[in-house]
Amino acid sequence: PDILIVDEILSVGDFLFQEKCEKRIKELMDGGTTVIIVSHSIDQIERLCKNVLWLEKGNMKMLGEMEEVCEQYKKLSLIHISEPTRLLSISYAVFCLKKKKKKK
Numbered sequence: 001p002d003i004l005i006v007d008e009i010l011s012v013g014d015f016l017f018q019e020k021c022e023k024r025i026k027e028l029m030d031g032g033t034t035v036i037i038v039s040h041s042i043d044q045i046e047r048l049c050k051n052v053l054w055l056e057k058g059n060m061k062m063l064g065e066m067e068e069v070c071e072q073y074k075k076l077s078l079i080h081i082s083e084p085t086r087l088l089s090i091s092y093a094v095f096c097l098k099k100k101k102k103k104k
Contacts, residue, residue, distance in 0.1 A: 001028075001033055002033065003010070003033065003034045003035075003036065004025070004028055004033055004034070004035045004036070005014060005036045006025065006035065006036070006039075007037065007038040008038055008040070009021065011039070011040070011041060022044070022047065022048060025037070026048070026059075030039065042070055042073060042077075043068060044076065045066065046066060046070055049062065049066045050065070050066055051063075051065060051066060051074065052064065052065075052066050052069040052070065054069050054073055062093075066098060068103045076086075
């Protein structure tokens with residue numbers, strides 16, 4: 001496909017299933033497919049993504065390179081760990097936007 005949208009699918013199944021899915025997603029990206037991953041798993045985002053869009057309550061919080069966005073996301077998450085009531089009122093989603101150039 002030209003574009004693949006993956007919505008939290010990697011949060012189900014056992015480790016082997018998730019590993020198989022990630023491998024297939026990487027193959028698709030290497031073949032030139034644009035992959036949009038919707039996930040709350042920062043680890044998966046860091047493994048699979050080059051660019052990230054962070055949404056908070058449906059609004060764009062940050063858009064940029066994976067390292068920068070994930071670093072800010074983690075900093076905010078650490079603040080909320082010590083304030084659990086605040087964490088409950090906020091929902092986060094991270095999207096992966098990545099398209100590699102086709103090999104010539």
